[in-house]
Amino acid sequence: MNFKLYIILKILLLNIVVFLLVSCYSFIGGSVPEHLKTLYIANITDNSGFGNPAYKNTLMDAIIENFQRDGSFNLVNNGGDARLNIILTSIREAPVAVNPGELETDRKVTVSADVEYYDFIKRKQLWKNSFSGYETYPVSNAQQGRDNAIQTALNNISNDILLKVVSGW
DSSP states (O other): OOHHHHHHHHHHHHHHHHHHHHHHOOOTTTTSOTTOOEEEEOOOEEOSOOOOTHHHHHHHHHHHHHHHHHOSSEEESSOOSEEEEEEEEEEEEEEOOOOTTOOOOEEEEEEEEEEEEEETTTTEEEEEEEEEEEEEEEGGGHHHHHHHHHHHHHHHHHHHHHHHHHHOO
C-alpha cells in the first residue's frame, strides 16, 4: 500500500472517530422533555424571614440569566409549557468553628430554597427538590461580607436549579 494513502486513511479514520465522540456527548439539554419549549419562572416567594426583599430578586435574576445563557427554553412572562415555582425557605447564619476563649473571625451563611418543576402540557409535576448553598465571610466585614456571601449562595442555588432542570440529576 502506498505510504501517502495509508497516512490519509489514518487521518480520515481519526477525524471520523473524533467527530463521532464529540457529536455523541451533550450535557446541556440532556433530559429536557422534547415537548417543553417554553418556561415560566413564577415570582419567588420569600419565606426566609430574613427581611431583605432584594435576595429573592437576586435569585430570580440569577435564574433568568442562567436559563437565557443555556438556551434550553424560551422564557415567557406567563403560561408556558413548564413552570418553576421557587420558595426561598431560609437564610441562616452561624459561626464557623470557634474554640473556647477565641474571638469569632468568620461566619457561615446558608440559604435554602424549595423548587417545583411542573409540566403544563402533561399536567404533572416533574420534580420537587430542596436546594441549599452556603458561603463564609469574615466578621470584620459584617454587612458587606454577609451580603456578598448570600449572593454567592444564591448564585450557587441558581446554578443547581438549572442543572437539575436540564440534566435531570
